[in-house]
Amino acid sequence: MSAIEPTRQDAQASLDKIHTRTLPQRLWSWRYIVLRRLSQLGILLMFFGTAHWGWQIAQDVPLLTGNLSASKFAGILPMADPFAVLQIFLTGHVLQTEVLLGAGTVFAFYLILGGRVYCAWVCPVNMVTDLANWLRMRLDVRPIFHITRNVRYLMLAAALVLSVVSGVAAFEWVSPIGMMHREIIFGLGLGFIALLAIFLFDLLILKNGWCGHLCPLGAFWSVIGHHTAQLRVRFDASTCTHCGECARVCPEPQVLNLKKIAEVGYVYSGECSNCGRCSPLCPEGSLAFDLRPLIRKHNERSARVTP
Amino acid sequence: MAMAEKTVTRREFLLQVAQGTAVAATGAMLWLYMLRQEARAHPFALRPPGALPEPDFLAACIKCGKCVNDCPYDTLKLAPAGGNLPIGTPFFTPRDIPCYLCPDIPCMKACPTGALSPELNNINDSRMGLAVIDIENCLSWRGLRCEICHRECPLKGKAITLETHPRPISKHAMFYPMVHSDACTGCGICEKACPTEEPAIRVFPHKMVQGKIGEHYRLGWTFETEITQDFKPSAPSAAGSAPAKAPKKAPGMDYLNEGGL
Numbered sequence: 001m002s003a004i005e006p007t008r009q010d011a012q013a014s015l016d017k018i019h020t021r022t023l024p025q026r027l028w029s030w031r032y033i034v035l036r037r038l039s040q041l042g043i044l045l046m047f048f049g050t051a052h053w054g055w056q057i058a059q060d061v062p063l064l065t066g067n068l069s070a071s072k073f074a075g076i077l078p079m080a081d082p083f084a085v086l087q088i089f090l091t092g093h094v095l096q097t098e099v100l101l102g103a104g105t106v107f108a109f110y111l112i113l114g115g116r117v118y119c120a121w122v123c124p125v126n127m128v129t130d131l132a133n134w135l136r137m138r139l140d141v142r143p144i145f146h147i148t149r150n151v152r153y154l155m156l157a158a159a160l161v162l163s164v165v166s167g168v169a170a171f172e173w174v175s176p177i178g179m180m181h182r183e184i185i186f187g188l189g190l191g192f193i194a195l196l197a198i199f200l201f202d203l204l205i206l207k208n209g210w211c212g213h214l215c216p217l218g219a220f221w222s223v224i225g226h227h228t229a230q231l232r233v234r235f236d237a238s239t240c241t242h243c244g245e246c247a248r249v250c251p252e253p254q255v256l257n258l259k260k261i262a263e264v265g266y267v268y269s270g271e272c273s274n275c276g277r278c279s280p281l282c283p284e285g286s287l288a289f290d291l292r293p294l295i296r297k298h299n300e301r302s303a304r305v306t307p
Numbered sequence: 308m309a310m311a312e313k314t315v316t317r318r319e320f321l322l323q324v325a326q327g328t329a330v331a332a333t334g335a336m337l338w339l340y341m342l343r344q345e346a347r348a349h350p351f352a353l354r355p356p357g358a359l360p361e362p363d364f365l366a367a368c369i370k371c372g373k374c375v376n377d378c379p380y381d382t383l384k385l386a387p388a389g390g391n392l393p394i395g396t397p398f399f400t401p402r403d404i405p406c407y408l409c410p411d412i413p414c415m416k417a418c419p420t421g422a423l424s425p426e427l428n429n430i431n432d433s434r435m436g437l438a439v440i441d442i443e444n445c446l447s448w449r450g451l452r453c454e455i456c457h458r459e460c461p462l463k464g465k466a467i468t469l470e471t472h473p474r475p476i477s478k479h480a481m482f483y484p485m486v487h488s489d490a491c492t493g494c495g496i497c498e499k500a501c502p503t504e505e506p507a508i509r510v511f512p513h514k515m516v517q518g519k520i521g522e523h524y525r526l527g528w529t530f531e532t533e534i535t536q537d538f539k540p541s542a543p544s545a546a547g548s549a550p551a552k553a554p555k556k557a558p559g560m561d562y563l564n565e566g567g568l
Contacts, residue, residue, distance in 0.1 A: 069369045072373065088367060093420075098420075166343065167362065172370060173393075173395075179395075
């Protein structure tokens with residue numbers, strides 16, 4: 001870690017670097033957004049194609065049946081939403097092996113990769129809230145009020161308690177995420193009204209309101225990925241000029257507390273969704289995806305090169 | 308001074324706790340209200356074969372739609388948001404597409420949670436609903452020779468039978484289709500086939516149409532009723548061969564039917 005604190009001039013120089021980027025550089029900096037949209041839409045398309053056009057991976061082996069609540073890939077790999085399964089379990093219902101296996105598979109996947117990778121790379125609602133957020137920045141909408149982002153953990157607890165009390169999976173029955181993927185895959189209903197509500201809420205009422213403050217599924221994945229995620233954003237404190245652009249574009253800016261992440265060496269919070277907004281934007285290359293076991297070594301090497 | 312500050316802080320703290328609790332409780336009650344409204348939405352939903360009893364089914368169904376994917380006839384649909392059926396659960400509308408009773412029951416096999424019970428081995432044992440005939444509008448009951456429901460029924464002769472009755476002013480008999488709940492699967496093929504403008508035979512969930520006698524009624528003329536075993540007059544091969552067993556004491560017996568008077 002450098003002993004010299006970065007100056008205001010350093011930060012301004014960094015900002016200038018961003019503003020003088022050429023078009024190819026700018027296009028390249030959108031790479032993760034493009035990849036995320038491909039991932040989100042590709043998954044929906046596989047579900048849709050299997051349901052409506054009979055897409056198969058081989059004779060009589062459907063490609064991807066079901067939806068994000070529970071599915072089966074290529075007729076062998078069961079997948080299920082562990083949060084939905086947990087809620088059903090809490091209603092007192094004995095579940096079948098297939099859905100437990102599926103939930104275990106998905107759980108293990110995100111446990112290793114980082115729970116909220118789901119939020120940024122899979123969840124279809126992310127496309128709606130990203131659009132709202134982009135428009136909000138464009139229109140320069142002023143905040144009305146602030147609430148703590150920890151409300152989502154309250155929502156998570158409420159979803160679990162209400163599943164016990166009501167005898168049905170509490171979040172699954174009102175989930176706009178469920179409504180969105182179900183209605184895209186299985187036919188339209190009034191779920192788009194819930195999505196419109198989220199869009200307007202995020203656009204005009206509370207910045208990152210749904211994904212960043214309320215969604216219990218996001219809270220669930222935040223908890224899951226917190227200690228075990230292996231794919232994280234490495235923070236190289238020795239090159240950072242504190243220009244603050246990363247926190248401006250981050251949908252969860254509290255995870256970019258530069259003092260704390262400089263100590264740890266990477267963005268450690270489970271609330272980071274690995275969306276990849278900060279990393280291509282950073283003019284100094286101080287933030288980059290890396291594998292957790294290698295991060296310490298990479299940071300030490302970088303500190304030696306830049307005194 | 309420090310004391311006073313501390314007191315105010317405590318009061319504020321308690322108030323904040325109360326406010327937080329109030330917000331949480333209000334939110335939770337609203338949420339619970341939505342769940343209750345949704346779960347009791349519509350009692351007419353016909354579920355896929357093997358579905359657990361409705362409350363268990365609603366708890367166990369993960370709303371993945373794999374049963375819908377695997378239904379070869381596009382019978383099953385997922386209830387959309389804002390409709391009058393519990394959100395995201397599979398159902399079918401027989402007048403549009405009935406259940407064609409696949410012997411391999413692919414929908415049930417696709418279910419990952421067991422909301423469609425894997426204990427259903429024979430599709431003919433499924434009880435999705437019960438067909439009910441509106442005898443005022445049934446062509447056969449009005450005297451025409453229709454009987455399409457009987458002919459189309461996959462369990463013809465068991466689930467739907469025909470009863471002949473003479474009619475007063477013509478030598479031609481009436482053919483009354485009758486539904487039998489012990490064999491009707493509720494597949495709805497009859498409802499689909501019924502030629503009347505609005506179907507005169509329709510499938511409903513059992514709860515909507517079936518009554519229950521209650522255990523205290525004794526049907527004295529049936530062989531199954533214990534109380535009348537000893538004076539059953541024409542029980543086949545019972546006469547003389549074995550000594551009459553003392554009838555078991557049935558619930559609801561008193562001096563009126565025990566001969567105490």
